[in-house]
Each structure stands twice: as structure tokens, then as C-alpha cells.
Amino acid sequence: MPSIVAIRSSSWVSRWAFSSIRGTSGSSMQNDVPAADRGPGLRAGLIVIAAVTLGRVLALWFNRTDLFVDEAQYWLWGQAPDFGYYSKPPMIAWVIGAVTSLFRSDAAFFVRLPAPLFHAATAAVLARIAATWIGPRAGFWAAVGWITLPVVAVGSLLVSTDTIMFPFLAAALGVWMAAASRQSAGLAALAGGLLGLAALSKYIALLYVAGAALAALSATWRPRPRVWLAALVALGLVILPNVLWNLANGFATVEHTLDNADWVRETRPLNPAGVLAFLVAQAGVLGPVMAVAFVGGVLTARGPAERLWVAFSVPIILIMTVEALLSRAYANWAVAAYAAGTLLATGWLLRRGRGWRLATVIVNGIVSVALPAATIFPHAIRTPDGRLFLHRYLGRAELSRSILAASDVLGADTIVTDSRDVAADLFHTGRDSGKRFFVPPPVGRPRNHYEQRHAVHGPLGGTVLYVGTSGPPACAPGTSPALVLSPPEGAYAGGHFGLYLVPGNCWSDQ
Template sequence: MPLGTERWKADPLAALVILGLTAWRLAWLPGSDLELYVDEAQYWLWGQELAAGAWSKPPLVGWLIRAANEAVGSDAPWVARLPWPLVHGAAALAVLALGRRLAGGPVGALAGVVYATLPAVSVGSILISTDSPQLLALALFLLAWVALPGRLGAVLAGAALAAGVWSKYAMLFTLPGLALAAWIDPRWRRPWADALIVALVALALFAPNIWWNLTHDLATVRHTAENADWRGALNLTGAAAFLAEQLGVAGPLSFAALLAALARRWPPGLRGLVPIAAAPLAIVLAQALQSEANANWAVGAYVAGSVLIAAWLAPRPRLTVAAVALNGVVAMGLPVIGTLAQDWRRDGQPVLARYVGNTVVADRVIAAAQQAGATSIVSDDRALLAELTWRVRATRAPLAVRAVPGRQGPVPSHYDMLYPLRADPGPTALWVGQSDHAPACLGAFLYLPPGEGDLGRRRLATAPVSGPCLDALRR
């Protein structure tokens, strides 16, 4: 069968699979029982602020949540999750286009389906993650770089690069791989003038975040450096764990296919994808050897990696069916599991404790503050501050949520940086936290009843605070 005919059959089928899977993920979201966990609640707050920066990561994730909130007119958790199936669906179509450009229609079609069914993408389609917009931006960046010549292509590549960095600094992990790709593969080379345009456009579009960091004690940069936490000793166990976790990120058969593809010599086009895919894995593996690394830190490998996986699997139809089917079961099942989060239990406790039960705890604290006549709730616990900030807005409670000043030196959280107690003039407050971390000036504690979820499992207490004690906490 001529390749052109095969392409026109493959592309619509792959697009139909991607769009159908995206619709499936969207359809289950309104029934989801998942609450906003700590990081998600913090991302939601960034969307309320619409600032050019945030404490731990660039704020694009929050802007997308805000867009969904405004479009639907709700702060419900499922609304905050609306952008992510759409983002990954668009990324899958971009990966399809990238694969078709480099390896022809059938491989491109398979690459789009491989990406759409990756377990990391399935998880990122029901949970809020900074990885999701980064992956879309990366796919568009690589597509613009290799497929759109001239200044317009360079401008679009620069814009996509900036969008990825606005989502997560890990977008930059791809650049060393791109430089190596241009060295070994003529299809990945662009004139120096184009590369300069890409860099200048990206720098100009990302400049507001750079300025924000400069005016906020380099908060995001400091937090990123603290996460690295290099210790100078080899952590072989951590490195092995990171590699093993990639079996879950990509699926066991897909990750094995990627490793085989990285070791193979490819023709021009696909050859350049090898260092592009390998760079994030190598960088994060080096991080794991020195300290610790989360499995998702290298997820950028799977944009280029999906094309390589498809190119390696395409001549092996049985393995192709097995790899896609295995990941497809996860892709179809996870949206359903989200609707059972409150009921899925082990030993009487919710399995997804990070995502259930925390709203009940936050609402109890809000009710206690209102009953005590407090004007604000104060804590030094980031998880409590995150959940309370979101729930106060959602319930329209007339309360402020403020962070009790913590340790000296760089601020320990977004709330300490922008919502410190010292900036709140209210006369009364309710302190909440663990009693063994309580300020010495507090009076008697009232313990919250035990509950479910991460917050419910803690021994949390509240205590009214006013007068000299409140003044002391402001210092």
C-alpha cells in the first residue's frame, strides 16, 4: 500500500482516538470526587492573583485555572481541572504532527496515540500539574523548530519556549538535547539568526517573571535550588528508583520501547530526537544520583520520546497493540476512579487521602473561627493555609487567612511571602495547627475531631488569639 494512502487512513483514525479519549476524560470530570489538594489549592490562588510570578513555580498553571473558573463561573474542583484534558489532547495532536513530519503518516499517527495514552498524561488529565502546559508548549516548540522555517517559525518557536518556561523551569531541560540534535542531525539545524530570534522572543516574553523574581528575593529560583539539594554523595538507590518509576510514567512496554529506541541509530529527523528525549532523563537521573528526584521531573522526555516509541513499535504490530492497549486501559480507567475517590478505601481509610476529606477539616476550622468571632485564621502550616484560603473563597466566609511568620531567612511558602500575619490589622484571630508547634502565648486548645484525608489524620487544634499574643505573632 502506498505510504500516502496509509497516512490518510492513519491520521483521521488517530485523531479520532485522541479526540474521543479527550471527550471521555472531560465527560467524567463533573462527577469527580477529587478535592483540591495542597499544591492544587495553591495553584488556584495564583489564578486569583494573576501575578507575574509565584513562590515555587511560574504561574501559568494558575492562569489556566482562572480561565476555567471565569468560563464556567465556578471555583469547584472539577472546573479547575477542565483545562488539563484539553491541554493534553492538543499536545497529542502536536506530537502526531511532529511524528508525521519526521517519520511519515503511520508513525506520526501512532505517536499521537502513544502520547495520549501515556500513564503520566492520563494522571495529568485528571489532576492539576504544571507538567501539562509544559508538555503542550514543548510539543509546539519542537514542531515549530523543525517544521516551520524562516523568521515566522523562529518567532513561534520562541513563543512556545517561553510558554513552557512560564509553566515550569524544567522546560529548559530540552535545550541541551536540542543543541546536540542540531550537531548530529542536519534536519534539526537552523541558521544562527533564527536561533537568536528564538532566544530573544522567549526572553522578551518571559521577562516579567524574571523581573518578578528579582523583586521578590529570587523566590522561585531559591525554591528550585532547594529542591535540588545536592548532597555530594552518590545515591544509587534513588537513581534506581527514579528509573523504575519511569515504568509507571510511560507504561512498562512503552518505556522499554523508548530505551530500545534511544540505543538505535536512526535516519535524519528521528536521529535528532534521541538526544532531545534523552536530555531530561539524563539531567534528572543525575539529580537522583546526587539527592532525590520525582518521577515526573523528566516527563518532558516523552514528547520526543513518543515519536521514538512509535517509530520503534511500528514494525512490531503485536508489541504495538500490547503497549497501546495496556496504557489505554489506564487511560480509560483513571477518569472513572476520580468519581470513586470518596468510596475507594483500604482498611477503612480513603486510598486517595491527599484528595479527599481535607475540605471537611477546612470547613470545620472556618466554622470555629466564625463561632469565635475571629476576623482571620492564622497558621504556620502550608497545607492548612492552602486549603483554608481556597475554602474561605468558596464559602464566601468573611475571614482572612494569614501565615504566622516562620523561620528566619528565605520565606518558606507562598503564604509567608504574600499573606503574612504582620500585614493583617484584625483584632482577633483563630490559630490552627498541631499543638506541639503552637506558639507559647496561646491559651487552651480545642482539638478538632479526627477525620479523613491528609489533614484529618493530623492531631489538629485551634485556639483563639488576640491582644498581646496576636501582636507577638505579628513580629
């Protein structure tokens, strides 16, 4: 089963990376960092990772936010393991499905539990890479640097494809460095397999192939043909099931990816303001001090290892910057750059005074404490305009419970909604209600997973409760709502949801 493969793979990442990376650098390959062997080392870094992760798991237990629409969708995918899904490759579904099956609970805590654990694994792998290629003290600071990044603090509170990708991506980086420096086809195959698992989490991981090619411009990182072949064959074999799934499903995931890069579909005017916004947002992803350290690390890269990390980070940011210019790019679209980027920042920080490292810990540490606290008391924090600070993560389950209660009163066992957000939460919140959930048939190509897998096809039987955001369904025009729900706060504040009773054969002709 895919879920068993995912759990085994994720649990082995740190062990593989540690055993494969150990002892590969040699003193001549390490970067020249003053006093790199003095101060806290790798073991202290692992203790910090464990302590922070324990705190995050405890905070997750007391988290009072609802699953976001994407999280609820990933949970639903996990109920039906497959080799691909509408908008993302399958790894996140396998992981969530395995964890919820293991603990026999679909509660939000268990849906999100992989998040802090996967970031802990990533931090441990990066710490080992830094200790190997820079020095023992770098292992500590790479661990602290990663585990306190704002993007990691956020990513430990909710489950996302970025989070699931990172341990495999970091391990692929470390093992590839070992493979290239040793000219080992066996390690190259392992690196390719790990990169395949990262790509099964998020396709952007495949840009690491370009990073390896750029790094190979240096003789130090130029693998022999058999090493390249071993890595690429292993990568291809791991991602092959998802490729075949896309072939069988009209390249659904690829089409969705092209939809995100919408300049592929239609010409748009250039967006220089979007470029500026994207680049400024990277300071929020890394934290301002770590962002400076990353840029400094790129500009002053020294030694073979740091130059390789530039090849595995800067091109990803440049590609996403072009995407921002041509259309738009969200802040997290370049996060794959920051596994290697954290290592670059660590090297730079160790060449600077203690104040830089202290500033990094203080600034990012405050964020790492404040964000979990906000999820424990989500109704206590508001923005200057009076909205709840975490409004996007509140009110979703409450609306679903209101809809389910109304369906009981109105005698409807089937609910159809035109809202992807509402459908996503209904499936999760209403998982034990005994009711069926659908969306209307799509017009043209399905626009989301629900239109692809949960659209109405043929008569439903009985009376159906239709939840509409813009009036009654097209198959029953003129129907008056039995009830209108208007949430005052949260994700749906200001919205109006009409509840309409329609016959089960309403969509029979569509």
C-alpha cells in the same frame, strides 16, 4: 493582562504547530517505517483524542476528590495575576484564572478543566509531527500513545505545571524542526516564543535549548546564526517579564528551585537506590510497554528526525538521573523528555509487530479507564493496609469546613494556621465565607507562597482562631485548645489539629 495572553497563546498552539510543521520533512527526511502509509491516519488519531478527552471531561465533572495542596495554591495565584510566584512561573495561574473567570466559577471542576484540554492539544500536535516526519499512520499511533500514557491519565485528573507546559513544548519542538530544516528565521522566532511559553509554565522546558544544540551536531539540524539568534531573542523576550519579577522578589522562584535540588545547598552522600527508584518509576510514567518502546527507539533511532528526538529526550532523563544520585528526583521530573520520547516510541512500535501496539493500548488503556473511575468512587478503593487509595486527595475540604464551622461558633472572623496544606484549602473552601486567612510570620526566608504573601504583619484585630499542628502559637504559650480535630481518614488521618482562640495582637511584636 497576563491571563488574556495565556488563553490566546494556548488556543493557538495546535494551529501554529500544524501550519508551521506541514510539509517540512520531505520524503528524503522521513524515517523508513514499513507500510507507514497504511492503516488509520492522522484524522482517526484526532477522533480518538476527541473521544478520550470528552470522556475525561465527563469524569472530571463527577470527580469526588478534593483539590490537592498545589492545585489549591495555583487557584489562589490565579486570583491575583502576576509575572511570577513563589515556587513556579506564572502560566498555570494565568490559565486557571482565565478559565475560572470565563465560567464564573471557582469549583474544582473548572480549576482542573484545563488539564484534559491541554493534554488533548499536546496529543494533536505530536500526532501532526509524527505524521509529517514518519508517515500518516504514525500520526494515529502518536495520538493514541500520548493520550493513553499513565502520566497523561493522571495529569488529566488534576492540574499541574507539567500539563500546562506540554502543548507549548510539543509545538516548540515541531516548529523548531521546521525552522532548522528550512533555515527559517521566522519559524525559529515562533519556536523560541513557544519555548518561552513552555518555560513560563515550568523552567525545565529551557533544557530544549540544550537539545537543539546537541541536535545541531548533525548538519541536518544545524541552523545558521540568524536562525539561532531569532529563536533565542524570541525566547528571551517571552520570559523577560518573569526574569524581572524574580529580580524584584529576591529570585524567589529560583531559590525554590535550588531548594528542590538540595545538593546545591549542602553535600549529601550519593543515593544509588534513588537512581534505581527513579528509573523504575519511569515505567510507571510511560507504562511498561511504552517504556520498552522508548528505550528501543533510543537504541535503534534511524533517520534525522529520530536522532533529533533522542537529543530532545535522553539528556533530560540523564540530568534527572544525576539529580536522583546526588539527592532525589520524583518520577515526574523528567516528563519533559517524553514529548520527543513518545515520537521515538511511535517510530519503534511501527517497526515491530502489531502485538506491541496492541499491548500498549491494552495496558495503558486499562490505566486510563481505572484512574478516572477511582476518582468518581474514591471511598470504595483501599490499599492492603486499609488506607484509602486516594487518601492524599480526600478530607482536605472536610477539615476546612469543620474549621470554618468552629470559627463561626467561637466568633472568630480571622483564621491563622501553621500548616501550608490547611492554609491552601482554607483559601479555596472558605473563599465565600467572608473570613480572612493567614499564616504566622516566617522565621528567616519565606518557605512557601503563604509565608511570602499571606503572613501576619501587625495586629489583626478581634479574636483570632489559630489552627496548630504542634500546640499553641509561640506568641500565646500555655493556651488550651477550644477544640481538637482528629480526622479519621484522608490526607490528615492520624493528625491532630488544635483550635486556639488568641488575641488579634498576638503577633504584633514579630
